[in-house]
Amino acid sequence: MIPRPTSVLVTGGTGFVGSRLVRALIAEGFDVHVLVRSTSSLEELAPVLAEVRLVEFGGSTVGLAAAVGRAHPDLVFHLASRFIAEHRPDQVNELIDSNVRFGAQLLEAMAVNGVRRLVNAGTSWQHFEGAEYRPVCLYAATKQAFEAILEFYVDARNLQTITLKLFDTYGADDPRPKLFSLLRSASQRDAVLEMSGGEQLVDLVYVDDVVDAFLMAGKRLLSGEAQPKEEFAVSSGKPMPLKDIVALYAAVCDVDLRVDWGARPYREREVMVPWHTGAALPGWSARTSLEDGIRLAAGLAVVK
Secondary structure (H helix, E strand, O other): OOOOOEEEEEEEEOOOOHHHHHHHHHHHHOOOEEEOOOHHHHHHHHHHEEEEEEOOOOOOOOHHHHHHHHOOEEEEEEEEOOOOOOOHHHHHHHHHHHHHHHHHHHHHHHHHHOOEEEEEEEEEEEHHHHHOOOOOOOHHHHHHHHHHHHHHHHHHOOOEEEEEEOEEEEEEOOOOOOOHHHHHHHHHOOEEEEOOOOOOOOOOEEEEHHHHHHHHHHHHHHOOOOOEEEEEEEOOEEEEEEEHHHHHHOOOOOHOOOEEOOOOOOOOOOOOOOOOOOOOOOOOOOOOOOHHHHHHOOOOOOOO
């Protein structure tokens, strides 16, 4: 009998990082299921849509348990989340629904079906000013709240989990309104870009390296090497001042940028120095330098 391929379920698989993880999992030979809602855009999955199994989630815990039962994955990657750096009162419900309630539903659905392995996406923003736990914002607090719920399922339902604390991610064809897309747009329009003072250190990790970390964490769980609950920082280890990153982007891409530094205030709880005391995932390190990452993101050849 030919052994079946390892089955995985991915939440957040329609997003930028999640869709790249889905592609990598397919390339590695996994049987990939992606949890989606009826309203989910599948644009980021278009290159591999015929090679994945879509699992629709309608909102109920019972329905999710049934869906997980049908997929019966050996391993779950939980990347789905709602990110808001500075929330408004009307956004509280969506943060809690996306980052806490849905996560709890997923854990219950896993437990009911005897699915024991989970790789979870956390955030370095759970560690404001290097604290063991101090959330930068409500988003980070909801990520911590999910981890508190996760403690119960690890202890009472024998789940095995690895949480990867992510820093800033970037890469080619990134649809999100992140730094490099803003810089590219400003240079194309010859527009003045209003920014903060630019002294804050930013830890940027290229998407391929982030995906490698998820793959390694998943294999660590499947191999039985992991402890019941582990967490690791997915950091470049080389944070740079925002001003220097912008200057490097201009030099690598050979563009003129007009930036009005200090035109915008820093956020109320701006991360000036990223958390840097998290444990490293065994065997993983960021391989893509920032210069090479900028070249890849801009569609330029990497200099050997």
